[in-house]
Amino acid sequence: MWRYIGRKLFVYLLTFVIAVTINWMIPRFMPGDPVRSMLSRASVGNPEALQRMNDYYTGVFGFDTPLHEQYLAFWGGLLRGDLGVSVMLYPQPVLDIILRSVPYTLALLLPAIILSWIVGNRIGAFAARKKLLDNTVLPVGYVLTAMPYMWLALLLAWSLGIVAGVLPTSGGYSPTLRPEFSWLFISSLITHWILPFLSMFIVALGGWAIGMRNMIIYELEADYSNYLQALGAPSRLIRRYAFRNAMLPQITGLAVQLGTVLSGALLTEIVFNYPGLGTLILQALNNRDFFVLQGTFLFVVVGVLIANFIIDIVYVLVDPRTRVQMTGGAA
Amino acid sequence: MSEIAGAPGTADAADAPEPTAERKTSEVLHFAVRNPKLLIGLGIVLTLLLTGIIGPFFIDHDPNEYVGPQSQPPNGEYWLGTTSFGQDIWAQFVYGLRSTFLIGAFGGGVAFVIGTTVGFVAGYKGGIIDEILNMLTNVVLVLPALVVLIVATAYLDVRGIFVQGVFIGLTSWPWAARAVRSQALSLSTRDYVDLARLSGRRTWRIITTEIAPNMSSYLVMSFILLFGGSILIAAGLDFIGLGPSNGVSLGLMLESAMKWSSLYLGMWWWFIPPGLGITTIVGSLYILNVGLDEVFNPKLREL
Numbered sequence: 277m278w279r280y281i282g283r284k285l286f287v288y289l290l291t292f293v294i295a296v297t298i299n300w301m302i303p304r305f306m307p308g309d310p311v312r313s314m315l316s317r318a319s320v321g322n323p324e325a326l327q328r329m330n331d332y333y334t335g336v337f338g339f340d341t342p343l344h345e346q347y348l349a350f351w352g353g354l355l356r357g358d359l360g361v362s363v364m365l366y367p368q369p370v371l372d373i374i375l376r377s378v379p380y381t382l383a384l385l386l387p388a389i390i391l392s393w394i395v396g397n398r399i400g401a402f403a404a405r406k407k408l409l410d411n412t413v414l415p416v417g418y419v420l421t422a423m424p425y426m427w428l429a430l431l432l433a434w435s436l437g438i439v440a441g442v443l444p445t446s447g448g449y450s451p452t453l454r455p456e457f458s459w460l461f462i463s464s465l466i467t468h469w470i471l472p473f474l475s476m477f478i479v480a481l482g483g484w485a486i487g488m489r490n491m492i493i494y495e496l497e498a499d500y501s502n503y504l505q506a507l508g509a510p511s512r513l514i515r516r517y518a519f520r521n522a523m524l525p526q527i528t529g530l531a532v533q534l535g536t537v538l539s540g541a542l543l544t545e546i547v548f549n550y551p552g553l554g555t556l557i558l559q560a561l562n563n564r565d566f567f568v569l570q571g572t573f574l575f576v577v578v579g580v581l582i583a584n585f586i587i588d589i590v591y592v593l594v595d596p597r598t599r600v601q602m603t604g605g606a607a
Numbered sequence: 608m609s610e611i612a613g614a615p616g617t618a619d620a621a622d623a624p625e626p627t628a629e630r631k632t633s634e635v636l637h638f639a640v641r642n643p644k645l646l647i648g649l650g651i652v653l654t655l656l657l658t659g660i661i662g663p664f665f666i667d668h669d670p671n672e673y674v675g676p677q678s679q680p681p682n683g684e685y686w687l688g689t690t691s692f693g694q695d696i697w698a699q700f701v702y703g704l705r706s707t708f709l710i711g712a713f714g715g716g717v718a719f720v721i722g723t724t725v726g727f728v729a730g731y732k733g734g735i736i737d738e739i740l741n742m743l744t745n746v747v748l749v750l751p752a753l754v755v756l757i758v759a760t761a762y763l764d765v766r767g768i769f770v771q772g773v774f775i776g777l778t779s780w781p782w783a784a785r786a787v788r789s790q791a792l793s794l795s796t797r798d799y800v801d802l803a804r805l806s807g808r809r810t811w812r813i814i815t816t817e818i819a820p821n822m823s824s825y826l827v828m829s830f831i832l833l834f835g836g837s838i839l840i841a842a843g844l845d846f847i848g849l850g851p852s853n854g855v856s857l858g859l860m861l862e863s864a865m866k867w868s869s870l871y872l873g874m875w876w877w878f879i880p881p882g883l884g885i886t887t888i889v890g891s892l893y894i895l896n897v898g899l900d901e902v903f904n905p906k907l908r909e910l
Contacts, residue, residue, distance in 0.1 A: 287742060287745045287746060287749070288749070290742065290746055291745075291746045291749050291750060294746055294750075295750060298755070298758070298759075299758070302758060302759060302762055303762060414897070415894065418890050418893040418894050418897070419886060419890045421890075421893065422835065422839075422885075422886050422887075422888075422889035422890035422892075422893055423882070423885075423886045423890075424839055424842045424843065424846070424858075424861070424882055424885050424886070425843070426842075426843070426846050426861060426865075426882075427861065427878075427881075427882025427883075427885065427886065428882075430861070430864075430865070430870060430878050430882065431879075431882070433870055434870055434875060434878075438870060438871065438873065445870070532748065532782065534751070535749075535750070535751035535752055535753070535754075536752075538751050538753075538754070539751060539752070539753030539754065539840075539843055542753070542754070542847075543843050543846060543847070546846070546847065546865070547865065557757060557847070558847060558848070561757070561761055561847065561848060561849070562848070564761075566761065566762070569757070569758060569761055570758060572754075573754055573755070573757070573758045576751060576754050577750060577751070577754070580749060580750075580751055581749060584749055
């Protein structure tokens with residue numbers, strides 16, 4: 277088991293180093309002058325202030341030092357938790373801006389991932405090998421996974437938000453309120469959360485249902501299922517065994533799908549103008565605020581790596597075979 | 608984007624089909640024309656492809672040109688209505704279909720070439736090369752593709768469909784590499800591959816003549832999934848505003864519909880067609896893939 281976790285940790289560490297290196301390389305090796313193109317959209321009227329910002333960012337990039345020193349300085353800043361200073365909200369540190377958006381993204385992402393996984397697996401397991409149900413679940417599932425996240429978000433916003441007028445379609449809470457710990461504010465948070473959550477949940481649902489259905493069919497063909505059936509076991513029992521076995525690939529699938537669901541969350545946030553990382557990325561792009569953009573990138577990568585690691589540990593806990601290796605059993 | 612959805616071979620990883628003569632081709636065809644999923648999926652994809660290829664020839668103005676009255680709902684003259692600038696949405700849709708298929712073929716193609724190469728080499732060679740390639744695959748797999756693409760393309764001042772395709776291909780190959788690797792691994796221990804190796808043939812020829820043909824159906828299905836995946840990623844990039852500059856695509860249509868608040872103006876004809884187009888193309892591709900899986904894999908046939 278420790279070997280398994282150690283290998284995984286090594287890959288994640290490597291990924292982190294590569295992500296940081298990509299982050300460092302992109303502004304330096306892409307065509308054009310990053311400082312000038314970044315400040316071209318900054319709304320600074322005063323030329324003196326612009327000059328100061330220009331000096332500051334040139335200093336941050338450290339263009340006058342050799343490349344390897346730039347690289348080391350970049351890592352140094354990173355390890356101190358310094359992601360630079362935002363252009364659009366100068367002089368706020370990037371880290372503060374990101375940390376303000378993260379709770380909103382997490383509030384959308386975590387429930388959407390976990391609930392869609394659980395519900396999708398149930399639906400898929402239930403539909404497998406049942407002619408009529410299967411013939412509806414399968415096409416619906418494929419259409420759902422084929423949907424761009426932002427399109428379903430637009431459809432829901434339009435139908436439930438605009439036409440039916442039951443739910444708000446923009447922002448994280450009502451613009452007339454201030455963040456505080458009161459019933460009014462919390463209920464506003466919740467009503468603004470429902471639509472983005474729902475659209476993510478629905479799109480993610482299809483993939484899990486299909487995956488589970490395919491796995492169950494495969495498991496029901498396995499020898500142990502046939503044997504149980506020959507013994508006369510009730511089909512409920514056989515399905516329960518099949519379900520437990522089919523869970524394992526679905527847990528791995530959770531890790532693989534993380535990136536997709538995450539991009540879905542970013543796109544959904546943009547549709548609903550939800551104050552999370554997606555909207556932040558859009559603002560950063562519109563203002564050419566590369567520091568915020570790159571800070572968000574690193575933050576997202578670290579988040580995905582941590583989530584992957586958690587999934588790995590869950591996998592070890594769920595699958596006894598990975599634990600056997602710890603006690604010296606056959607690999 | 609959909610590594611799980613209908614990924615081929617969760618069920619048939621162990622037993623790749625054995626090589627046989629022409630009789631097999633006719634057998635495949637026999638099942639193909641009797642498979643409704645395959646026929647329906649293929650029919651829809653081909654119809655949309657034809658619309659994207661032929662349609663633009665019947666439109667005599669630029670899709671982004673301001674041609675008509677503003678904010679018109681669908682009518683006889685403008686089949687899908689007009690935007691709030693007076694652009695013809697049908698024209699944009701038809702051109703958008705064309706570029707959607709292009710980006711799918713291109714991004715999917717690049718990802719397919721990288722993925723299968725890495726998968727074959729890793730699965731066939733094994734040992735230290737396998738370890739290294741596997742690690743590389745895992746690294747790229749963990750990185751969230753869309754976010755990497757956002758950061759990478761944000762610095763480009765001019766973006767074309769070509770560059771977008773290459774970038775998408777570079778980030779979306781890992782799961783295909785994994786799938787191909789596991790298949791190649793099981794095939795490379797077969798007797799006929801050993802025989803080919805003994806006869807002193809080059810590695811590359813063994814891969815292309817002995818291993819690849821025996822998993823051709825698998826490769827076709829992987830390509831279809833990569834194709835659909837790159838369409839979805841491209842749509843996401845376009846929607847954020849990192850699409851091809853001055854281009855037309857279904858994702859860019861969604862972006863401008865969002866940017867000019869069609870939602871609040873009630874202009875449903877602006878944002879429904881592009882999303883519906885993407886969903887239909889990718890959804891039919893997936894269903895087509897299930898059909899193919901049933902045709903190639905005798906275990907799944909229900910006849």
